[in-house]
Amino acid sequence: MSELAIRRGAAPALALRDLRYAYPQAPRPALEDVSFEVAPGEFVLLAGRSASGKSTLLKAACGLVPHFHGGEIEGEVRVADLDAIAAGPGELAAAVGYLAQDPETQVVSTTVAAEIELPLEMRGDEPADRARAVEEVALALAIPHLLDRAVDTLSGGELQRVALAAALATRPRLILLDEPTSQLDPVAGDELIWLLRRLNEEWGVAVLLAEHRLERCLAAADRVIAMEAGRLSFNGSPADFLAWARNADPALETPAARLFSLAGIDPLPVGVRAARQTLRGMGVAHPPNRSSRRVSDPHPQGPVLQAKGLWVELDRGEDPRDVLKGIDLTIRPGERVALMGRNGAGKSTLLRTAAGLHESIAGKLSVDSIALLTQNPSDYLVRERVGDELPGDAGLAALRVVGLEGKVDADPRDLSGGERQRLALAIALAGRMEGEALPALVALDEPTRGMDHARKGELVKLIEALAGDGAFVTQQVTKATGAAVVVATHDVEFASEFADRVVLLGDGVVIADGPMPEILSGGWYFATEVARVLDLPGVVTPEQGAAALREQGP
Amino acid sequence: MKSPFAYQPRPRPLQLASPGASVAYLGAIVAVAFLYSNPLVLIAAGIAATSAGLIAGARRAVRLALKMGASLGLLIVVVNALVVDRGETVLARLGEWPLFGRVDVTLEAIVAGLSMGLRAAVVLVLGAVYSACVDPDRVLRALRPLAGRSALTASLVSRLVPVAAADAARLRDAARLRGPGAAEVGKAPLARRLLAGSLDRAVDVAATLELRGYSLDAPRPRNRRARSRYDRRFYTVAALLLVAAIVGRALGADDFQTYPAVEIGLGSATLALSALIALSGLTPLRRKPHRRASQPADGTKVPLYGGESSRRRGSGEVARV
Numbered sequence: 001m002s003e004l005a006i007r008r009g010a011a012p013a014l015a016l017r018d019l020r021y022a023y024p025q026a027p028r029p030a031l032e033d034v035s036f037e038v039a040p041g042e043f044v045l046l047a048g049r050s051a052s053g054k055s056t057l058l059k060a061a062c063g064l065v066p067h068f069h070g071g072e073i074e075g076e077v078r079v080a081d082l083d084a085i086a087a088g089p090g091e092l093a094a095a096v097g098y099l100a101q102d103p104e105t106q107v108v109s110t111t112v113a114a115e116i117e118l119p120l121e122m123r124g125d126e127p128a129d130r131a132r133a134v135e136e137v138a139l140a141l142a143i144p145h146l147l148d149r150a151v152d153t154l155s156g157g158e159l160q161r162v163a164l165a166a167a168l169a170t171r172p173r174l175i176l177l178d179e180p181t182s183q184l185d186p187v188a189g190d191e192l193i194w195l196l197r198r199l200n201e202e203w204g205v206a207v208l209l210a211e212h213r214l215e216r217c218l219a220a221a222d223r224v225i226a227m228e229a230g231r232l233s234f235n236g237s238p239a240d241f242l243a244w245a246r247n248a249d250p251a252l253e254t255p256a257a258r259l260f261s262l263a264g265i266d267p268l269p270v271g272v273r274a275a276r277q278t279l280r281g282m283g284v285a286h287p288p289n290r291s292s293r294r295v296s297d298p299h300p301q302g303p304v305l306q307a308k309g310l311w312v313e314l315d316r317g318e319d320p321r322d323v324l325k326g327i328d329l330t331i332r333p334g335e336r337v338a339l340m341g342r343n344g345a346g347k348s349t350l351l352r353t354a355a356g357l358h359e360s361i362a363g364k365l366s367v368d369s370i371a372l373l374t375q376n377p378s379d380y381l382v383r384e385r386v387g388d389e390l391p392g393d394a395g396l397a398a399l400r401v402v403g404l405e406g407k408v409d410a411d412p413r414d415l416s417g418g419e420r421q422r423l424a425l426a427i428a429l430a431g432r433m434e435g436e437a438l439p440a441l442v443a444l445d446e447p448t449r450g451m452d453h454a455r456k457g458e459l460v461k462l463i464e465a466l467a468g469d470g471a472f473v474t475q476q477v478t479k480a481t482g483a484a485v486v487v488a489t490h491d492v493e494f495a496s497e498f499a500d501r502v503v504l505l506g507d508g509v510v511i512a513d514g515p516m517p518e519i520l521s522g523g524w525y526f527a528t529e530v531a532r533v534l535d536l537p538g539v540v541t542p543e544q545g546a547a548a549l550r551e552q553g554p
Numbered sequence: 555m556k557s558p559f560a561y562q563p564r565p566r567p568l569q570l571a572s573p574g575a576s577v578a579y580l581g582a583i584v585a586v587a588f589l590y591s592n593p594l595v596l597i598a599a600g601i602a603a604t605s606a607g608l609i610a611g612a613r614r615a616v617r618l619a620l621k622m623g624a625s626l627g628l629l630i631v632v633v634n635a636l637v638v639d640r641g642e643t644v645l646a647r648l649g650e651w652p653l654f655g656r657v658d659v660t661l662e663a664i665v666a667g668l669s670m671g672l673r674a675a676v677v678l679v680l681g682a683v684y685s686a687c688v689d690p691d692r693v694l695r696a697l698r699p700l701a702g703r704s705a706l707t708a709s710l711v712s713r714l715v716p717v718a719a720a721d722a723a724r725l726r727d728a729a730r731l732r733g734p735g736a737a738e739v740g741k742a743p744l745a746r747r748l749l750a751g752s753l754d755r756a757v758d759v760a761a762t763l764e765l766r767g768y769s770l771d772a773p774r775p776r777n778r779r780a781r782s783r784y785d786r787r788f789y790t791v792a793a794l795l796l797v798a799a800i801v802g803r804a805l806g807a808d809d810f811q812t813y814p815a816v817e818i819g820l821g822s823a824t825l826a827l828s829a830l831i832a833l834s835g836l837t838p839l840r841r842k843p844h845r846r847a848s849q850p851a852d853g854t855k856v857p858l859y860g861g862e863s864s865r866r867r868g869s870g871e872v873a874r875v
Contacts, residue, residue, distance in 0.1 A: 105758035122767035379728035382743040394735025431735025
């Protein structure tokens with residue numbers, strides 16, 4: 001905890017005592033028996049699976065629960081000594097800032113400067129004070145160049161920073177963040193976490209951060225709180241958390257911790273630096289990274305997608321911009337390709353162009369039949385019954401592929417998040433299959449946003465089935481050669497689990513294309529945590545890393 | 555892709571003027587469109603609205619609004635021609651129609667529809683110019699001390715329009731990506747889905763406004779944003795337009811009759827008023843930098859800023875050119 005934070009006040013930034021909360025008409029409480037404190041200037045990481053109560057807890061801490069959502073609440077919530085149950089979110093705004101997962105719904109003004117200024121104006125600050133605060137927070141978040149921009153011209157990462165700036169403009173004592181990196185590429189995600197750490201250290205802002213990708217932020221945290229079914233299941237240091245997770249909930253383990261667990265090394269590392277220090281202490285050498293040999297093409301069939309010198313221009317309201325700049329790419333049947341790159345690199349545009357949503361301005365693109373699932377599966381669901389979305393034999397065949405043939409009469413809104421995603425995929429597949437044969441190319445755009453590790457595992461199985469590596473979910477359909485599956489993703493750990501090839505885009509051009517182990521072990525940002533720990537060519541997963549460590553010996 | 559109707563900050567007079575001035579100027583043209591039915595005056599108002607939008611840089615918004623206005627105007631003309639059978643000049647007798655009864659298409663009904671369609675198109679273009687050129691944040695700030703709840707509602711609406719447009723675009727894309735074996739999306743389910751999504755979005759945006767302290771009854775800060783140097787121009791033109799419109803009506807400038815026979819007044823008052831209205835569309839023109847002295851007769855350029863004469867100002871001498 002920083003000294004500055006301690007000077008700013010002895011009262012906890014957040015104190016919860018015996019908190020119990022149930023949403024209106026909910027069969028069971030979303031939070032039960034929750035008690036903990038966040039000290040001034042402390043950085044606390046909130047871990048847990050989907051629907052464990054993390055978001056509700058954050059909303060209770062900023063007053064949205066119960067003031068905005070209603071429901072029944074018991075217990076005590078104090079934010080910087082203010083009673084959050086009695087005071088509304090507006091009154092708490094001076095003491096607490098809140099940043100939700102989707103930045104698009106968190107901006108209410110047309111320009112960046114107006115957005116940051118809004119909470120200060122609402123508070124009645126004088127124009128001179130507002131101008132200074134806007135300038136300072138913009139400098140702190142490195143966004144002064146964005147101040148005159150219209151908010152709807154910003155990228156996801158820029159928008160997230162602007163929303164954070166608006167939340168920080170009143171200099172709150174506590175900032176609450178609900179999966180703020182879920183839509184960011186690895187570079188922007190890491191930048192945001194270390195920006196939070198810097199604000200935490202230099203401004204003394206207490207941070208309560210809910211995240212699924214723990215490997216990204218565990219090293220920055222002072223403490224970890226884990227939740228399960230609305231209750232606290234762990235409250236302690238990051239190192240103790242890893243030891244607890246190993247036995248209690250392995251899905252919460254970070255890749256580096258899993259690597260050490262599998263290799264039988266203690267203590268478990270909270271980050272890459274700690275892991276490297278432990279390995280150095282054990283005398284494990286780090287050979288210089290060298291390129292592995294390219295594997296021969298395992299898919300000799302004709303391509304299902306071939307792009308040659310593909311240029312695509314998009315007009316997002318400002319000047320038209322070339323998003324794809326002469327892409328050359330060939331994808332063959334059965335390949336599992338992770339399409340990676342920074343926000344705005346052109347991943348979605350490439351998939352959307354292949355699916356016919358955009359037109360190219362130059363170059364050639366040939367695609368066999370393609371089924372594309374965009375970033376929001378809910379956009380595909382417009383009816384109240386699964387069977388109404390997918391009528392007839394073609395619909396049933398598509399439902400069988402994704403394992404939902406038993407849900408024909410269900411309301412799509414009653415399905416789980418993973419099931420809704422599979423239903424949307426079935427809608428994209430329906431009628432594009434010849435009998436049980438899949439379309440040549442199945443493309444998924446950022447399918448893991450907001451997913452916990454368990455759901456990602458289910459998605460990996462589905463991708464493997466689509467690519468023909470195993471039986472389909474229903475066990476009814478098997479194919480010698482499946483569809484080529486292309487997934488645009490920021491999640492390097494997920495890519496290491498499903499992909500056999502990685503195509504890395506940078507500013508509209510292909511900057512790397514090769515076997516997954518080679519690409520994800522040969523860089524820094526686009527590398528798995530295990531690859532960053534071991535720096536061994538081709539070693540990207542905990543299992544591979546543990547095997548390599550066992551080979552090398554201490 | 556950004557909606558062409560979304561506000562885009564540009565360093566042009568209409569965008570830089572205070573919201574009151576911009577609204578007064580555009581509102582004066584709207585008032586003219588509602589006060590007059592004479593097609594010549596309405597065409598002049600349309601020219602003013604289009605010029606103002608183009609000069610302010612809202613080319614895409616104006617173009618789209620003109621297309622939408624033309625479609626809407628045409629629809630009004632057709633409906634009026636089918637529904638109204640007044641008028642002396644019968645162009646076509648279409649016999650008995652279900653619901654409509656006996657349908658006679660008259661020249662007078664077409665001209666009356668044209669007048670109404672023109673008015674609708676003018677208002678549509680002005681709405682597009684307002685949406686693309688007037689900063690909603692500044693309008694809401696100006697409104698908030700006067701009517702907090704209305705301003706909150708307006709905040710939600712102004713933010714939700716571009717968000718709903720983006721949602722609609724996404725839903726349209728998803729509809730295009732459905733496999734041929736999936737059910738057709740259909741307009742009604744799509745509209746329901748868009749409405750449900752918009753309500754969810756509204757809740758999110760309202761929550762954000764709460765978190766920003768919108769519900770606080772904070773004191774109104776002093777020294778609000780300085781007025782723009784363009785304000786006087788827009789207020790003056792707005793006042794001039796309104797006075798001219800009222801006086802023009804008194805002098806018979808709206809001389810226009812559709813039934814039983816078409817009579818369009820083209821008197822001097824109508825022509826003068828139309829010219830004035832059309833010229834008012836040039837109000838958002840940016841004034842060229844004012845040169846304080848003529849260039850030497852030999853054609854050599856005298857620098858106004860940063861040249862020798864400017865540098866001499868710093869040494870305490872008065873620059874004379």
